[in-house]
Amino acid sequence: MRMEQKIYSPKANEILDVAEAHMRMGGFDAISFRDLASAVGVKSASVHYHFPQKTDLGKAVVARYRERVVAALGDPQDARTPIAKLKLLCAVYSAALSDGDSVCLCCVLGAEARYLPPDVAAEVRLFFETMTNWTRDALAAGLSKTKAADAATHIIGALQGAMVLSVALGDDNHLKNTQKTLMRFVKKDLAD
């Protein structure tokens, strides 16, 4: 699946930055053209110039987010050990949580997937497919195919859920605890 990365003007990127921050706090409905505009110092019509419809904006935010995460994770099939890759995955999630005190973008949007415009929901789905596939491939060196796939969805789900707990309870030890537990279990599985 080739994913050509769109290039945005500096102002469009500014808009995407603010939109992402807002969406990570309150979901798709938490952004409005007026708020975004005033946050970046233009009028709402100018935001429409860069992103004609709200759906376009939502799609762009999610796509850019996914590409950023993918770039941070690197190739799941390179020479690193499965444990090293898993540690990196956890680090990426921790960074997402501590970044502006906000939860993973797709954690918020995933929960309200059925409420989103179909195009935006499709981008969110692609994010989760990408993440679970990456994790499955990262574990492929040490586990059977089906075991790696099962572990992958468990790991991604657990990390997402731990973020919800951390944000809802206002205590990011939940994410750290889950990461510790996950590492322990995966090490056990790899030893089998």
Added chain:
Amino acid sequence: MRMEQKIYSPKANEILDVAEAHMRMGGFDAISFRDLASAVGVKSASVHYHFPQKTDLGKAVVARYRERVVAALGDPQDARTPIAKLKLLCAVYSAALSDGDSVCLCCVLGAEARYLPPDVAAEVRLFFETMTNWTRDALAAGLSKTKAADAATHIIGALQGAMVLSVALGDDNHLKNTQKTLMRFVKKDLAD
């Protein structure tokens, strides 16, 4: 923590039913007084009669939801085995997912906790505290105190996250898979 259960009129309960269904799809912003009113056959002013502010409505929906789940789970310290209790916990989550194709209410609201009115966020926090405490107590018979607490947050987080995956990917096998994996790991831990 004593929690006196509020009694609502039939119409108020109807409103709460519709509000819960909408919120489980799209979060707190997904409900509007007009929509709720027309869904139950009254005018929006009448909804304000039952729930003066939107915050009151949100609090009531979450509180009622929590009380229902607590009732379904029963006493975490009764004679059942930890495994039996965990199975019930998974069943409750599966029911929530299949119920109207919607995700756990607090999964949606938890993700946007920082965006919610403080009173509503507090109810969501109480839900998660209740759930993790229940799970911790349910495991207390077979695990050390700290191990039970760590396992509890991992389990609740993993179940929440699996629901997000199931909804976002449109495939509820993810929840089933996570439940299987969780059971396997807890059994291993109990055997230690």
Added chain:
DNA sequence: ATTTATCTATCTACTGATAGGTAGATAGAT
């Protein structure tokens, strides 16, 4: 008489979206 549950009517604020205009930069033709 008071309470309960509804109504009509209305308010202000905000939503996404569009039409139409403008200043400045760029590119090609003369």
Added chain:
DNA sequence: ATCTATCTACCTATCAGTAGATAGATAAAT
């Protein structure tokens, strides 16, 4: 070098629709 056309990135002004919320009337039940 200059004229022309196009493009970029914004603007003002406005629209219809919806948001939460309130005042005040009504009718029935206690």
